[in-house]
Amino acid sequence: MSESELAVIKPEALKTYIWLQCFDGSIQQVEEEVAMFCPMICREIVKNGTGSSKNHAIALPERVNPASLSLILDYCRFHQVTGRSNKERKSFDEKFVRIETEKLCELTSAADSLQLKPLVDLTSRALARIIEGKTPEEIRDIFHLPDDLTEEEKLEPLKNINDDPRIRLLNRLYAKKRKELQERHERQKLKDVQVQKEQKDERSLDELLCFINGDGGSGGRATKSKKKNKRRKDHAKNPPKADSEPLDAEGAACVVPCKVDSSNVSRLPCQNPDMQDDAEYPFEDADLDDGLDPAMKEELDREVEDFARRLNSVWNESHIGGNGPVQRFSGFNHR
Amino acid sequence: MELLCPSAKRRRSEDLAAGEPPPRATEATEAANLGPTTHSKEPPPPPDAGGGGDVDRISGLPDAVLGEIVSLLSTKEAGRTQILASRWRHVWFASPLVIDGSDLWTKPKIFTAANEALASAVSKILSAHPGPGRRFCVPPHYLHDRPATVDAWLSSPALHNLQELDFWEGKHMVHRYGRPYPLAPPPASTFRFSATLRVSTLSKCELPDSSVEGIHFPHLKQLGLENVSLSEGSLHTMISSCPVLECLLLNGIFGVGCLRISSNTLRSIGVGTDFDCYRDNLHRDNLQLLEEVIIDAPCLERSLYLGSFKPTNFIIISAPKLEALGCLNNDWFERTRLVFGTIIIQGLKVVSLTTTLSSVKTLAVASHNMNLDTVIELMKCFPCLENLYIKSCISGENRWRHKHRDFIKSCDIHLKKIVLSYRGIKSQINFASFFLLNARELELMRLEVGNTNYNEAFFAEQYRMLQMEKRASRGARLHFTNKACSHRVHVNHVRDLSVADPFECME
Numbered sequence: 136m137s138e139s140e141l142a143v144i145k146p147e148a149l150k151t152y153i154w155l156q157c158f159d160g161s162i163q164q165v166e167e168e169v170a171m172f173c174p175m176i177c178r179e180i181v182k183n184g185t186g187s188s189k190n191h192a193i194a195l196p197e198r199v200n201p202a203s204l205s206l207i208l209d210y211c212r213f214h215q216v217t218g219r220s221n222k223e224r225k226s227f228d229e230k231f232v233r234i235e236t237e238k239l240c241e242l243t244s245a246a247d248s249l250q251l252k253p254l255v256d257l258t259s260r261a262l263a264r265i266i267e268g269k270t271p272e273e274i275r276d277i278f279h280l281p282d283d284l285t286e287e288e289k290l291e292p293l294k295n296i297n298d299d300p301r302i303r304l305l306n307r308l309y310a311k312k313r314k315e316l317q318e319r320h321e322r323q324k325l326k327d328v329q330v331q332k333e334q335k336d337e338r339s340l341d342e343l344l345c346f347i348n349g350d351g352g353s354g355g356r357a358t359k360s361k362k363k364n365k366r367r368k369d370h371a372k373n374p375p376k377a378d379s380e381p382l383d384a385e386g387a388a389c390v391v392p393c394k395v396d397s398s399n400v401s402r403l404p405c406q407n408p409d410m411q412d413d414a415e416y417p418f419e420d421a422d423l424d425d426g427l428d429p430a431m432k433e434e435l436d437r438e439v440e441d442f443a444r445r446l447n448s449v450w451n452e453s454h455i456g457g458n459g460p461v462q463r464f465s466g467f468n469h470r
Numbered sequence: 471m472e473l474l475c476p477s478a479k480r481r482r483s484e485d486l487a488a489g490e491p492p493p494r495a496t497e498a499t500e501a502a503n504l505g506p507t508t509h510s511k512e513p514p515p516p517p518d519a520g521g522g523g524d525v526d527r528i529s530g531l532p533d534a535v536l537g538e539i540v541s542l543l544s545t546k547e548a549g550r551t552q553i554l555a556s557r558w559r560h561v562w563f564a565s566p567l568v569i570d571g572s573d574l575w576t577k578p579k580i581f582t583a584a585n586e587a588l589a590s591a592v593s594k595i596l597s598a599h600p601g602p603g604r605r606f607c608v609p610p611h612y613l614h615d616r617p618a619t620v621d622a623w624l625s626s627p628a629l630h631n632l633q634e635l636d637f638w639e640g641k642h643m644v645h646r647y648g649r650p651y652p653l654a655p656p657p658a659s660t661f662r663f664s665a666t667l668r669v670s671t672l673s674k675c676e677l678p679d680s681s682v683e684g685i686h687f688p689h690l691k692q693l694g695l696e697n698v699s700l701s702e703g704s705l706h707t708m709i710s711s712c713p714v715l716e717c718l719l720l721n722g723i724f725g726v727g728c729l730r731i732s733s734n735t736l737r738s739i740g741v742g743t744d745f746d747c748y749r750d751n752l753h754r755d756n757l758q759l760l761e762e763v764i765i766d767a768p769c770l771e772r773s774l775y776l777g778s779f780k781p782t783n784f785i786i787i788s789a790p791k792l793e794a795l796g797c798l799n800n801d802w803f804e805r806t807r808l809v810f811g812t813i814i815i816q817g818l819k820v821v822s823l824t825t826t827l828s829s830v831k832t833l834a835v836a837s838h839n840m841n842l843d844t845v846i847e848l849m850k851c852f853p854c855l856e857n858l859y860i861k862s863c864i865s866g867e868n869r870w871r872h873k874h875r876d877f878i879k880s881c882d883i884h885l886k887k888i889v890l891s892y893r894g895i896k897s898q899i900n901f902a903s904f905f906l907l908n909a910r911e912l913e914l915m916r917l918e919v920g921n922t923n924y925n926e927a928f929f930a931e932q933y934r935m936l937q938m939e940k941r942a943s944r945g946a947r948l949h950f951t952n953k954a955c956s957h958r959v960h961v962n963h964v965r966d967l968s969v970a971d972p973f974e975c976m977e
Binding site: 198222237240241243244247255256259260262263266267268271274275278279280281282283284288289290 | 524525526527528529530531532534535538539540542543544547550551553554555556557558559970
């Protein structure tokens with residue numbers, strides 16, 4: 136009889152079982168087709184002929200403990216069935232790795248020693264998800280890692296990425312400016328403010344600026360939002376006439392040639408600076424003299440000034456609200 | 471500038487001095503490069519944890535596995551694993567290198583400074599890591615701003631055998647120049663990785679015909695071209711140089727009017743032009759947008775339209791496995807015309823229908839005058855439709871009891887999920903109740919409501935107005951959400967083309 140015929144007519148009773156022995160001596164048997172799903176076991180059966188009886192059980196590597204083995208066999212048993220859809224398999228996998236972190240580590244280790252790559256991939260991803268977003272202390276805690284590095288060793292790699300003196304300087308200036316603006320904003324709130332009549336304009340600052348910067352050709356497109364594919368039923372029908380004057384200064388100021396050496400004509404980005412998550416950014420009140428040459432410092436000052444100007448207008452727009460006054464920021468003295 | 475991890479280097483040279491070969495780096499390099507996890511030597515036993523049952527079970531994993539885990543982390547976090555414990559100090563060095571510019575993007579968002587910081591961070595990492603490379607992603611404007619630097623980066627040994635190369639912005643680094651800059655061709659070293667690349671995105675550059683001559687990407691499965699200027703011939707050359715291509719994203723390409731694609735492996739295709747691409751390129755001479763796509767792909771599962779500024783034709787010669795289609799559009803500037811066998815759908819109007827498409831299970835539609843009649847006509851084209859996304863507001867009378875009673879009697883509605891934005895006006899009530907009362911397999915109706923309506927009183931009232939007690943499917947749920955989905959198709963990166971349902975809002 137051919138192999139395929141045999142496969143078809145083989146009833147339950149004739150199923151072949153393979154014997155596996157863990158390092159601790161415990162032996163168990165498992166259906167052949169399930170065991171064959173593991174490359175390492177498969178090789179043992181085919182090459183060395185072991186596993187066919189209790190006395191000749193396949194010796195599994197040390198890293199495969201009985202608990203992990205049982206999980207691995209469940210995995211194999213599910214996935215070796217051919218008819219399953221991708222959705223089913225994915226769903227099974229997601230549930231499969233929802234186990235204790237310790238067990239997950241052991242499972243990864245066992246799967247690796249049995250060379251079951253799909254399972255190693257699955258468990259590795261799960262472990263990466265656990266690690267992602269956690270501080271080193273938290274990671275050490277979860278995995279019970281020994282804290283055996285010196286303080287110096289811990290600082291080395293981190294310093295290298297964040298250690299840009301310009302960034303530090305800018306951070307300080309930025310934080311300082313923001314504080315000043317915040318204080319001004321507070322003072323303004325307390326005063327009696329003249330309410331200007333202002334058209335409710337829903338377009339983002341960016342669109343208006345870009346319109347002014349000469350994209351008149353895009354006509355109706357300018358009323359589209361900057362965000363990708365965002366569609367609005369209520370396009371701001373009003374042409375930007377009313378706002379163009381006060382914003383002219385903005386628009387012009389935005390196109391500031393900054394760098395002298397490289398070829399780009401850059402300007403500050405047309406986007407709302409993200410206020411909230413800068414609060415925790417550390418800045419030391421150390422001396423500002425980092426050994427930067429005056430020309431670079433001047434350039435940075437100019438950048439921060441422009442930035443602060445935009446910061447101010449955006450702050451007004453988004454915080455005072457559409458019905459409030461749009462205070463023009465005139466003059467900025469940071470020296 | 472400081473050197474990276476001097477002590478690690480010291481240790482390695484100590485190893486060499488002691489006469490041992492530098493074991494882990496090369497071993498892991500080779501192990502990581504090959505497909506299957508060739509199992510590694512038994513690792514050192516886990517360090518003695520000391521007290522209790524808190525045993526460190528992860529450090530015992532072999533370097534190759536730990537390296538794999540580290541390569542799945544974000545760039546910053548991957549680098550940070552060096553400080554976890556002594557066992558982990560060199561894991562990052564031994565793992566395939568992932569440099570994702572969007573991970574390293576530092577504050578403040580003063581552009582030039584942040585740019586400099588990112589560039590210098592990338593240089594530092596590349597000079598420290600021995601390779602191989604897994605993924606490298608930097609903003610596309612670097613191709614124009616600092617091409618020599620990019621060339622040096624791509625030639626670095628740290629990126630040896632790179633698998634994923636993206637010149638891509640990501641939403642964190644979006645940068646719009648005041649004046650559009652001329653598109654530069656990518657450096658020749660970009661094509662250095664042809665033999666190993668699996669995923670690649672090129673943005674904001676120009677691909678002259680000469681640069682694509684003779685290229686071959688034997689393993690490239692996902693290709694994205696965003697805001698790229700190239701000729702029709704070059705595009706076809708590129709696509710045919712990818713024998714295993716599965717996902718193709720063409721977002722804002724210029725210079726190609728008609729794309730003909732014939733592929734046995736293609737599973738998912740997304741085309742469109744987003745507003746920013748369009749605006750940034752208005753000055754170009756050859757502003758030829760993609761207007762026609764002719765597809766012959768027996769394995770195609772998803773055909774996605776991301777919106778544009780010219781009507782776009784989709785002519786599908788063969789796609790028997792097509793499951794997801796959309797977003798079909800009726801707005802004049804981005805109207806779609808779909809020709810699939812004998813079916814012709816102009817905008818959302820079914821112009822011709824002889825044989826239906828029973829493979830299509832997911833459909834997204836948008837129109838300024840979305841009404842029930844239109845949707846029912848579409849459902850006749852796709853009788854096995856299970857997921858329906860209405861990506862614009864519903865209007866019209868939508869009376870159906872009399873008008874569509876034949877349809878209700880003769881056709882089974884297999885819809886399982888419907889998503890629409892909802893205000894509670896009469897036309898929407900009529901629309902929604904049609905499905906609630908007639909779709910016997912309905913599982914979920916998701917109503918996207920505004921914040922003012924996002925309250926229990928409103929929900930209760932709608933439950934009543936929509937006659938939920940008389941629903942045709944007992945298992946149907948009414949789900950209200952205040953998260954308005956602003957994207958019609960959730961595709962930002964070519965990787966997103968492999969998601970089964972790209973219209974579902976994941977946030």
